[in-house]
Amino acid sequence: MEETILSRRGFLAGLGLGGVVGAGVVLGLTRAGEGFQSLATLAGGATLPAPTRYYLPAVDGSDSGLVIPVTFEFAEGEGELFVNLNEIEVRHDLQLALREAITTATRLTDSSLGNTATHVTFDPPTSGVLALRGKSWEAGLTVALVASLRRQSLTPETLITGIVDDEGALLPVGEIETKARAARAVDAQALIIPAGEPTEVAVQGLRIVRERSISEALDRIL
Structure with a gap:
């Protein structure tokens, strides 16, 4: 497993490798508070994906549990x-998680983000630089x-942790109890x-709920 913490420049270069949403993908970084205007529809009348905010159980570099809010806008x-x-400083495996999440989500919904600019914002709940893995x-x-x-709408009532393989199965991850306590701490x-x-x-x-696949998890959450 890659153990090197990447700078923001490293995140830019690494995440662009392999094509997140197809050949010719462009990756950029936005400054906090910069924002952008989300359009209701694409040219030609196609509907954009809805803005979504969700919460990700995590463990930081000091092995403390926390929950990171993430927002997707389009x-x-x-x-x-x-x-x-x-x-937030991230490692290669976290970059890979974002790439593969986009691939899995578009496959499950038979969708494409080829005509869409996707803006992802991670909000650490603490001050200072936070290293995550x-x-x-x-x-x-x-x-x-x-x-x-x-x-569809999401609430923070049911959170999830896990790796998703190419067939959509949920694979085990570490430090479950730490993440569970962090999830409960945010209600x-x-x-x-x-x-x-x-x-x-x-x-x-x-409640700890065990699911075999991301599809089963989606049926429970959405």
């Missing part, structure tokens, strides 16, 4: 992906993107984890 474009890191955000990013593409009522997760977790006030 405008007319040519497949660009703009990421506002907001003082791991692909366990992949399931949550996929849920948020599917909600946008289906134009989540349930946390979906992969069915094959070996860790037994019990957090007062939080």
